Amino acid sequence: IDVRFKTIWAMCKLPGPWRIPLVGLGIFIATIKDEEIIDQIKIFCKKYPRILAAYVMGVPMVVLQQPEDIEVLLGSINYIKKGYEYYPILPWLREGLLVSSGDKWHQRRKLLTPAFHFRILEDNMQSLNKHARQLIKNMLKQEGKAFVADQLVTLCTLDVICETAMGFSLNTQDNQGNYYVKTVKKISTIVVTRLRTFWLRRDWVFGITRDGKQFKEGLSLLHNFTEKIIKERKASYKLEDNKDEQTEDLELTSKKRKAFLDSLLELDKKYPNLFTDLDIREEVDTFMFEGHDTTSAAIVFALFLLANHPDVQEKAYQEQFSIFGISDRAATRNDLQEMHYLEMVIKETLRLYPSVPYISRTLTQDMKLSNNMVIPEGINTIIIPFMLHRNPTNFPDPEKFDPERFTQEECRNRHPYAYIPFSAGPRNCIGQKFAMMELKVVLSTVIRFLKIEPVTRDGEFKTFPFLIIRTDPPIKIKTTPRIEHIKSSVIL
Numbered sequence: 001i002d003v004r005f006k007t008i009w010a011m012c013k014l015p016g017p018w019r020i021p022l023v024g025l026g027i028f029i030a031t032i033k034d035e036e037i038i039d040q041i042k043i044f045c046k047k048y049p050r051i052l053a054a055y056v057m058g059v060p061m062v063v064l065q066q067p068e069d070i071e072v073l074l075g076s077i078n079y080i081k082k083g084y085e086y087y088p089i090l091p092w093l094r095e096g097l098l099v100s101s102g103d104k105w106h107q108r109r110k111l112l113t114p115a116f117h118f119r120i121l122e123d124n125m126q127s128l129n130k131h132a133r134q135l136i137k138n139m140l141k142q143e144g145k146a147f148v149a150d151q152l153v154t155l156c157t158l159d160v161i162c163e164t165a166m167g168f169s170l171n172t173q174d175n176q177g178n179y180y181v182k183t184v185k186k187i188s189t190i191v192v193t194r195l196r197t198f199w200l201r202r203d204w205v206f207g208i209t210r211d212g213k214q215f216k217e218g219l220s221l222l223h224n225f226t227e228k229i230i231k232e233r234k235a236s237y238k239l240e241d242n243k244d245e246q247t248e249d250l251e252l253t254s255k256k257r258k259a260f261l262d263s264l265l266e267l268d269k270k271y272p273n274l275f276t277d278l279d280i281r282e283e284v285d286t287f288m289f290e291g292h293d294t295t296s297a298a299i300v301f302a303l304f305l306l307a308n309h310p311d312v313q314e315k316a317y318q319e320q321f322s323i324f325g326i327s328d329r330a331a332t333r334n335d336l337q338e339m340h341y342l343e344m345v346i347k348e349t350l351r352l353y354p355s356v357p358y359i360s361r362t363l364t365q366d367m368k369l370s371n372n373m374v375i376p377e378g379i380n381t382i383i384i385p386f387m388l389h390r391n392p393t394n395f396p397d398p399e400k401f402d403p404e405r406f407t408q409e410e411c412r413n414r415h416p417y418a419y420i421p422f423s424a425g426p427r428n429c430i431g432q433k434f435a436m437m438e439l440k441v442v443l444s445t446v447i448r449f450l451k452i453e454p455v456t457r458d459g460e461f462k463t464f465p466f467l468i469i470r471t472d473p474p475i476k477i478k479t480t481p482r483i484e485h486i487k488s489s490v491i492l
């Protein structure tokens with residue numbers, strides 16, 4: 001809560017809906033129905049197209065909507081402190097990379113960039129292909145009937161992140177995987193409810209509510225799940241370490257693929273005071289969550305859009321056909337470079353449905369915008385990619401799904417901060433390249449082997465900003481095999 005005169009005075013001068021001082025939009029936000037959140041955000045953002053300032057129960061909030069202003073915020077190393085909205089996820093992700101600030105964030109980002117970003121891009125095609133194929137096998141089992149896309153896709157992306165980053169093979173049929181996925185969804189919903197409801201800010205009040213109790217139970221499940229992964233990897237890592245010491249074959253040892261978690265275990269050995277067991281867990285929790293839920297949402301929305309736009313689907317299929325013909329071979333990294341149209345489809349999907357719909361920072365110093373307006377230190381500054389990507393100046397006819405917006409020429413003519421599904425600047429998404437690789441492998445596999453048909457149509461669902469973008473009702477699609485003989489080879 002910021003009740004300093006300086007802040008209140010500055011907030012008064014900024015454009016925004018004027019309600020009760022300090023309380024601001026607090027009561028309105030706490031009482032609005034979930035399904036109305038996005039519509040209300042749209043109304044406010046349209047009314048205040050550059051800057052929207054409002055108090056929410058003592059917290060001063062400013063929404064930036066112009067790419068030039070967003071560049072000032074995200075492009076600078078001076079504004080990396082995460083916003084107030086992240087406090088309810090602290091008990092879950094603690095100060096993992098997503099939430100940490102200051103020196104801790106700088107140090108972690110420096111250590112984790114080689115450990116995650118470079119390592120994960122090395123040699124994961126085999127694993128990505130394997131899980132993409134498992135996904136289409138599971139889709140084929142639905143035998144042309146409608147199914148909830150998210151249920152199958154999320155297990156696939158969870159398998160991918162577990163195997164590629166954690167070196168842990170999770171069985172998709174395993175109930176634990178299912179449980180983890182359901183609990184993550186429940187916890188994200190509770191986090192947003194808590195954020196909107198000011199009387200739940202105090203831990204003790206939240207703790208005695210039904211949501212608070214469910215949050216605590218869910219948290220212990222999620223932590224047990226990640227602790228199990230760490231324990232198992234630690235054990236197998238020790239075994240492999242011993243084997244390496246005994247083997248003379250150095251070439252073989254250097255070729256062994258190391259998972260991101262192995263690098264964390266190494267950091268633990270190298271800097272025992274910097275990287276304790278809890279530090280490892282907070283990063284595993286962070287990467288597990290960010291690494292599966294974001295990609296799953298993107299794949300589900302892409303499937304929905306492809307199903308509802310058969311012309312785009314056909315064009316994407318023709319591109320795959322030109323790369324693979326009727327061969328059922330696995331995709332290689334070189335193949336991915338050829339998938340220009342699929343990349344445009346993915347980008348357009350993330351424009352309309354950015355997996356992370358909301359980004360925020362607390363200013364630790366005054367910030368001068370491109371028009372010389374000053375946003376003072378202490379203010380919670382927000383970017384809503386879901387709205388930014390619907391700005392008709394940068395994206396004419398913004399509700400229309402049109403991958404052609406992402407030809408090289410169109411992109412060149414747009415402000416670089418007009419489209420930021422992975423955020424931008426020094427605190428951008430560390431998993432961006434890996435995510436694009438995963439989305440391409442999974443979608444290319446589905447498009448090559450299956451025809452996606454619509455069940456849920458445009459306008460038949462509401463979107464919710466629950467940490468990750470979600471829909472109600474969940475999106476359903478149908479799939480049928482494209483070529484009979486490919487169907488049998490995939491099943492084998």
Ligand code: HEM
Pocket residue numbers: 097098099109161165286287288290291292294295298350354355356358359360420421422423427428429430431432434435
């Ligand atoms: C379609 C997929 C993805 C999207 C759209 C996405 C988007 C984002 C965005 C917008 C942020 C900035 C959040 C903020 O400032 O509050 C972010 C940060 C982050 N993402 Fe992703 N992400 C995706 C996939 C992944 C994957 C696959 C991983 C890793 C396994 C990952 C790990 C992270 C981490 C650790 C951060 C925090 C980085 C930092 O603060 O230094 N993301 N992501």
